[in-house]
Amino acid sequence: MLQAEIKSLLKEDISILIKVPNSGKHYVCDCGEASLLTVKEAQSVSAIFISHTHIDHFANFDGIFRHQIGSGEKVVICGPKNIHQQVEARLKSYTWNLIDENAIEYEIREIVSKEEINVYTLHPPYWNTEFIKTQNFLFEDECVNVDFAILDHKTDSIAYLFKERDTITFHEEASGFRKGKWISELKIAFENNDPDQQIEIEDTIYKASELFHLLTKNEGYKLGVIMDHAVDERNYEKMRTVFTEADKVYIETFYKDLDQEFAKLNYHSFASASGKIMNECKVKEAIPIHFSRRYTESDQQEIETAFYKAFRES
Structure with a gap:
């Protein structure tokens, strides 16, 4: 189950840390002051989700990337239109003569519309934005996929929905068969909605649909963050x-x-x-x-x- 922690005190600007249990994966929603966010947590963040770039939601971006520089990792930043220009401007406002170009990579995903996500990259020490491609989805990794809504706050304000990947439970006690690779083949057929897939078990061929009753789909946990x-x-x-x-x-x-x-x-x-x-x-x-x-x-x-x-x- 996804876990969220508010990292800002009452009088501080908002920032939320989302954790994937047993994975070490962290995501940040908005970059308020976040005095409760530790250095270790900042260094474990693999993606940053910005609702909009009013100062109370973006001011602590500097504090987060300060702890990420030198990791050698790729960090994804998602946000509204022009987010790539604003991130570039923030990074270029500092001197980076002691930083190697492999110190970190930022991939920025600019939300133009529900169907149009522009992807850019930038690296130290010059932080020149490079356009890579346009895609029709925002973010997914091995743990979550992220949907969104573009809300009106007199500017675009992105609301995010994090959904854990669905899992499939195999009911071994109900099968009567020995374990084998057929279980993973059955799960793949189930995920792909392929009832006619042939599954061989102990020298007998079955249609996948005949075995689907041995599986249960577990809906992934859905966690939303709706800002201004x-x-x-x-x-x-x-x-x-x-x-x-x-x-x-x-x-x-x-x-x-x-x-x-x-x-x-x-x-x-x-x-x-x-x-x-x-x-x-x-x-x-x-x-x-x-x-x-x-x-x-x-x-x-x-x-x-x-x-x-x-x-x-x-």
Whole structure:
């Protein structure tokens, strides 16, 4: 099960670390101050997901790449339109005369639309962006694949859904056969939806469909992060498309209900609005995050109370 940890204190800008248990894989969503993010965790991050580049979501990018330089690894950065230019500008603002070109590689994936992802690379010491290709998916590795929605925050604000890969359980006690390579062949046929695939077991040929009852598909855990967004039906329709029935979603809840006029003015959400859309998405667990820095702990409690009231109402 994917695990998420908020690495920012109440008065700090938001940053969330996502961990894949038993793998050492870490992903970061947004680069706020994140005083709780350790050097070791930063060095283990293989992908950074930026919702948008307002300063409170991007200011600590420097602190993260400072700990990554010298790893020799490739780190993926995903973000909205022009993210490649903004990353390049940040990296070029420093002097790198002591850094080898193999110290690190950044691959930047610029989200132009749901179907158009532009991929760039850049290396030290000159950090000149090189366009590589355009693709129609954002991110996948051996642990997760990532879907997204492009929300309106008076600029594009990307909301991300991390989905663990589905797994398949083989029910050995129900088979009556000896173990063998036929099990992996059956799983492949199941994954590929190929019921006519021939499977040989103990000198007998079976159709894969005759053996599918020995398998169970386990849906991968779905973890969402929805940052800044306007209270707007077009945003909500995109959320329903991507986040419906997610296992857990962290969602921006910047303002108290009493301050919802500020939310409308600044293209943010407020407590009951965020709770209500999570209810409509039938999310199993929803967590309000990213509160205005003007608020105290008692204000945060007020936000959470209004959020969960709206979230739990049928």
